[in-house]
Amino acid sequence: MLEIQRIRTDKEGIIEGLKKRHFDAAPIVENILELDQEWRTKKTELESIAAEMNQISKQIGLLFREGKQEEANAAKAKTGELKSAEAALKVTVDGIDTKIQDLMYQLPNVPNDLVKAGKSEEDNEIVETHGAPPAFNFVAKPHWELTTQYNLIDFELGVKITGAGFPVYRGKGAKLQRALINFFLAEADDAGYEEVIPPHMVNEASAIATGQLPDKEGQMYHDSRDDLYLIPTAEVPITNMYRNVILPDENFSVKLTGYTPCFRREAGSYGSDVRGLNRLHQFDKVEIVRLEHPDNTEQALNEMVDHVKNLLEKLGLQYRILRLCGGDCGFTSAMTYDFEVYSAAQDKWLEVSSVSRFDTFQANRLKLRFKNADKKTQLCHTLNGSALALPRIMAALLENFQTEDGIEIPEVLHAYTGFEKIS
RNA sequence: GGAGAGGUGGCGGAGUGGCUGAACGCGCACGCUUGGAAAGCGUGUUUAUGGAAACAUAACGGGGGUUCGAAUCCCCCUCUCUCCGCCA
Numbered sequence: 001m002l003e004i005q006r007i008r009t010d011k012e013g014i015i016e017g018l019k020k021r022h023f024d025a026a027p028i029v030e031n032i033l034e035l036d037q038e039w040r041t042k043k044t045e046l047e048s049i050a051a052e053m054n055q056i057s058k059q060i061g062l063l064f065r066e067g068k069q070e071e072a073n074a075a076k077a078k079t080g081e082l083k084s085a086e087a088a089l090k091v092t093v094d095g096i097d098t099k100i101q102d103l104m105y106q107l108p109n110v111p112n113d114l115v116k117a118g119k120s121e122e123d124n125e126i127v128e129t130h131g132a133p134p135a136f137n138f139v140a141k142p143h144w145e146l147t148t149q150y151n152l153i154d155f156e157l158g159v160k161i162t163g164a165g166f167p168v169y170r171g172k173g174a175k176l177q178r179a180l181i182n183f184f185l186a187e188a189d190d191a192g193y194e195e196v197i198p199p200h201m202v203n204e205a206s207a208i209a210t211g212q213l214p215d216k217e218g219q220m221y222h223d224s225r226d227d228l229y230l231i232p233t234a235e236v237p238i239t240n241m242y243r244n245v246i247l248p249d250e251n252f253s254v255k256l257t258g259y260t261p262c263f264r265r266e267a268g269s270y271g272s273d274v275r276g277l278n279r280l281h282q283f284d285k286v287e288i289v290r291l292e293h294p295d296n297t298e299q300a301l302n303e304m305v306d307h308v309k310n311l312l313e314k315l316g317l318q319y320r321i322l323r324l325c326g327g328d329c330g331f332t333s334a335m336t337y338d339f340e341v342y343s344a345a346q347d348k349w350l351e352v353s354s355v356s357r358f359d360t361f362q363a364n365r366l367k368l369r370f371k372n373a374d375k376k377t378q379l380c381h382t383l384n385g386s387a388l389a390l391p392r393i394m395a396a397l398l399e400n401f402q403t404e405d406g407i408e409i410p411e412v413l414h415a416y417t418g419f420e421k422i423s
Numbered sequence: 424g425g426a427g428a429g430g431u432g433g434c435g436g437a438g439u440g441g442c443u444g445a446a447c448g449c450g451c452a453c454g455c456u457u458g459g460a461a462a463g464c465g466u467g468u469u470u471a472u473g474g475a476a477a478c479a480u481a482a483c484g485g486g487g488g489u490u491c492g493a494a495u496c497c498c499c500c501u502c503u504c505u506c507c508g509c510c511a
Contacts, residue, residue, distance in 0.1 A: 040473065047473075047480045054480090057492040061441035072491085079491045246470085248433095377470080 001104050001364045003379070007032055017110035020117040020326030025107060032103050039096045046089040053082055105214060109361040111326045112335035118325025124338070125325070130309070131318030133342050134400045140345040143395040144276030146402060147173060150422050155276070165266075165281030172422050176397075176409070177284065179416030180390055181259050184286035184311065188387060191307055193257035193288055198237030200260055201228040206240040209366045211332045221263050230263035234287035235384045239362065242291060246377055247370035253300070254291035257387070259284065277391035278350070284390040290383045291368065294359070297381040301357045304385045305337055308353045311388055314412045317341045317396055320349070334359045341392065345399040350392040355385030 007014060011029055018025040056075055063072035116125055134140075147153035152173025158166040169177050185195055207213040207229050212220055221230040231237055238256050262285050277283075288307065292300045305321070312319045324336040336356040340349035360379040363369070369377040401408045406423030414420050 043480085044473065050480060053491075058441070060491050064441085076491045083491080 001361060002107050002110070003360060003364055004032075004036065004100075004104070008036065014107075014110055018108065018326075020111045020115055021108060021329065022117075022119050022327050023108060028103050028106055032100055035096050035100050035103070039093065039100065042089060042093050042096065046086065046093055049082055049086045049089065053079065053086065056082075108331045109329075109334050109358065111329060112357070112359075114323065115329065115335050116323075116325050117327075119327040120325075121328050123325035124322040124328055127321050127323050127337070129320040130313070133318055134344050136344060136402075138404050140399060140402060142276065142343075142345045143398040146398045146407065147276070150407065152176070152398070152422070153277070163281070165279070167277070167280065172417075172419065175417055175419070176413075176422070177390060177394065179413050180388075180393060181284060181286060182416045183413055184387055185257065185259055187307070187311055187314075188257035188286065188288055191255075191303075193255040196238060196241070196256055196258045198231075198234060198241070198258055198260065200231055200237075200263075202231055202236050202240065203228060206236055206243065209243050210236045210239050210362060211365065212236060215331070219265055221265060231260060232264050233262050233386075234258045234260040234285065235289060238287065238289045239366065239382060239384070242368045242380075243366045245366075245368055247291075247380065250293055250370055250372050252291070252293065252370060252380075253296065254289075256289045257286060258289075259286045261285075262389075277395045280391055285386055286388060286390075288385050288387045291363075292381045292383065293370070294378075294381050297357055297359065297383065300381075300383055301335070301337075301355065304355045304383060304387075308339055308355060308385060308387050312339065312341065312352070315393070315397065315410045317393075317400065319352070330354075330356065332356075332358050332361050334361065339388075341396040341400075343396055343399045345402075346395075350396055352392045352396065353386040353388050355383075357381065357383045 002014065007029060011033065015025045015029055056079055060072050060075050063069075063075065116123065118124065141149070144155070147155075150173075151171055152169065154168045154170060155164075157168045158164075161168070189195060201223070204213065204227060207220065212229070212232060220232055223229070237260075238258050241256070242254070261282055263282050264280075266279060266281065288304060290300050290304065309319075309321075319339055319341045322338045322340065324333075324338060329336050333356040336354055338351050339353035339355070341352050342348075343350050359381050362382045363379040366382075368380045368382070370380055372378045397410070398407055401410070406421050409417055409420050409422065411420075
C-alpha cells in the first residue's frame, strides 16, 4: 500500500510512475485526495467535539465531588446534543476512511526509475545472458518423459492421492529434490541468511499484510473451518515475523531464508504451460527475505541478484536475467528481476527465480518500521526472492543434463545426493 | 474437546467508574556528582492521526454496548496459562 503522505505530496509522480504499468491512477488518486481533504476536515471537527465532551465530563466529575448536584445535572443535559453530533460525525469519518482504504488497496506499487514502461512479458528487458544453450546430438526429451523413464516423479499417483498438480517424487527424484533444497539453504547460510522454518498456514492478518488479501483470495487454499490459508510462498510467514515491529535503531539488516512447500490454486490456468513440473499446486521453494534501511535497498537487491546468479552458475545452468517492465511487475513490486533457464527439450525459457524490491509498499501494510537517527519512526524497505523454486530447476536439470543413457548430476550436488548420475 | 484462571507501557506489576496515558519497581537515555567507576540525585523514556508549532484526539488483547464520563460495568470474539481428555 502506498503511503497517504506520498499521495498528498507526490500526486503527479505517482500518476506518471503508474503509467509504466499501463495503469491509469489519476481517477483513483484524485478521488483519494478529495476524500482525504474531506476526511481531515471532518476529523478535526469530530476531535473538537470530543475535546468539548471531555471538558464537560471533567467538570461534571468535579461538580459531583463538590456536591453540586444541580449544576452537574445541568451540565449533563448539555451533552445530549454534542453526543449525537459526535456519533453522526463518527459514522461519516469512518465511512470516508473505509472508502479511502478501499481505493488505496487498488493502487499498485510505483515502479522504480529503472523499470521501463510496458504491457506484458513481451516488453521485459533482457539485462544479462549467461552461458550457451545445451547442444544435443540426439533428440532431447522433455522432463515429463524423463521423470517417468527413470521413475523420479509420478504425476498420476499424485492425482490419485490428491489431484492434478500434486506430484509424488520418489527414489532418486525425491533425493534430488531434497539435495537441491539443502544446497540452496547451505548457500543462503553462507551468504549470511538466518534459516527459519515458518508455519505453512497463516491467518488472515498475515495474508493481508503481505498483499495476498483482499484481492488475490482465490489464489490461496483456504481452510474455512479455522480460517487459515496455506501459504503460497514462504515470503508470507517470514515477512510477517516482522509485522507490527519497530526496530530500535537504523543499524539493521535482517536477512532470512526458509524452505517451505508452496500452495497455489492457480485457478484458470490450463494448456501446455502446465505440463509436468511447469506449474503445480504444491511445490517447494527456498526463499530469501531482507529488511533494509531505505539507503541500502539498491545494494541489497544487487546482492540478492548475485546470490541467485551464483546458484545457477554453480549448478552449471545457462540463464538470462530479465528486468520486468511495468506491466509485468507484481502488484506490490517496485522492481523485479526474473531469472530464466533455457530448456532445449521444451524450446522455452523457464522462470526459476524472481527477485523483487518492494520499498515501503509492504512495510506500510505490515507496519514494519525503525527508529531513524532523529528518533522518528520510519518505514523499512522489504525485498525477497526465490533462491530457488524447485520444480523448474528440477525440470531444467533433467532436460539440460540428460545424456542418452542417463542424467548427469551437477558436481556441486554430489555431496547432497549421494549419487552422480541417474540411469 | 471439557473445566478453571488470566491478557495493563521495553519488562515486572498496581489500578473495580472521573483528578489514570496509566502508581511503584526494573531497564534504558541524558545530566549532576566522582580522579574514574559504582552508588546516589535529577530529568526524560508508547504509538497513531491532524497540525509549522502549541496542542488536540485515539489506544490498557480485538469488537460492540451501558454512561455526561470506562483500563475499571455488560455482551461477543480471540489468545495465553493450569488441570483433564486425546495424540505424532
